[in-house]
Amino acid sequence: MPPAPPCPCCSGLRYKECCAPFHRGEAEPPDAERLMRSRYSAFALREVAYLWKTLHPDHPDRARPQEEYLRGLRAYAQGHQFPKLVVMDRKAPDESGLAQVLFFAKVFEKGKEQSFVERSDFRHDGTGWRYLSGVTVLPKDVKGPPEALTLATFPE
Template identity: 40%
Template sequence: MSKRRRHPRISPADPCPCGSGGPYGGCCGRLHRGEAAAATAEQLMRSRYSAFAVRDEAYLLRTWHPDARPPRVGFDPGLQWTGLEILETADGGPFHTEGTVRFRAHFTDGGEPGAMEEHSTFVRLDGAWVYEAALPEG
């Protein structure tokens, strides 16, 4: 049995799931491999979306704030992430220590299309951006 962490259907030359328009290997792939760190909260959000798309549990756990990190990430085998829209960002730039990103993530679940929307908070921890929590709606 293979111990590959990546979703088998994506190669470094494939378009990055985050929607940047660049190839996965030079975009979120380099963050997933640990060759670069997210410079902004939005870049971390995009790379985490891509990590869900390629099922990179190690990256997701590494970029989750330790106070909120689950013991593991469960991936639904029938769920496929199909697109990401960034709706709004506040702060989260290279010189900030916290920021928020509101996004809509599109998926198919058992072939049926759907979308989820979240307003997420990100903070710097030891200099690196991490996902902290989803803000409550309302």
């Protein structure tokens, strides 16, 4: 029997022990970083229903019809490869409940690099952590290697 595949979130764990329980609805990610990792894996594995489920109710895409949003996500996920995720920094929830994660996502579309760095905001909705918003920058717009950024040095 071949070994279980590694998780696309690059945690070093096997998918079945990492993001699979979240994608299957068996558990909620315990913190913002695990939610972010599970969302990256969901893009890689085309788990678009999970991406909808983990959008915060205040995210602007929640105002769109669900099927329209899922169609767009499916098309995006099918046209891209997601080979690597690097989490550079994280901030625990502040007094308002906002948590942040800074990551570098390696993404390719038809062999062309579409990678980006994102500072993501997350908030718990009473059920689980949810993606609220994000600010992205392209690696070419970062001084030095993108993996060296921190939340404090992220360009505004």
